Amino acid sequence: MSNSYYKKYAEEFASYTVEKLVRIFNEEVNIWFMGLSRQAYLSALRKEFHNRNMDFSLIATSYTMSFSHVVYLKNNKIYRLENLSPAEVLIIFDNYLAHKHPEKQMLNPTIIEYTNDFVHYTLFGYNKVFKLEANKLVKDLLPSK
Numbered sequence: 001m002s003n004s005y006y007k008k009y010a011e012e013f014a015s016y017t018v019e020k021l022v023r024i025f026n027e028e029v030n031i032w033f034m035g036l037s038r039q040a041y042l043s044a045l046r047k048e049f050h051n052r053n054m055d056f057s058l059i060a061t062s063y064t065m066s067f068s069h070v071v072y073l074k075n076n077k078i079y080r081l082e083n084l085s086p087a088e089v090l091i092i093f094d095n096y097l098a099h100k101h102p103e104k105q106m107l108n109p110t111i112i113e114y115t116n117d118f119v120h121y122t123l124f125g126y127n128k129v130f131k132l133e134a135n136k137l138v139k140d141l142l143p144s145k
Contacts, residue, residue: 006043018052018073019073022078028045030067046060049078055076059080068116069117069134070134072092081134082114093119097109108123114134117134120132
């Protein structure tokens with residue numbers, strides 16, 4: 001990995017809030033391209049999580065970090081959706097609907113179950129279960145680059 005890229009990103013990340021680091025992580029979810037610069041970027045991000053004494057054990061091992069699911073920050077610990085309480089997931093889900101599908105809020109959306117991959121929910125007046133990709137709860141609300 002190029003040291004100059006790594007140093008640049010490490011210095012940049014050191015000045016960011018923890019919330020901004022989590023947002024950066026979530027921006028990278030499901031992007032599978034890997035080049036020299038991106039490798040340095042992700043390594044510097046991982047190191048900064050470590051430097052902040054954050055518990056990111058749900059997404060990382062000693063050598064790797066998983067970018068397959070968005071994460072949530074709570075008490076300086078990284079969580080995936082299925083590790084959150086139903087009340088916390090409901091808040092995230094309601095926020096998503098308010099911003100992306102406000103018309104659905106009038107149909108009394110009810111979460112049936114949730115995993116790291118999907119949120120299954122019903123709407124009043126519809127005789128079916130809807131499925132929402134869990135990563136959309138965060139990724140669709142991220143600011144455009």
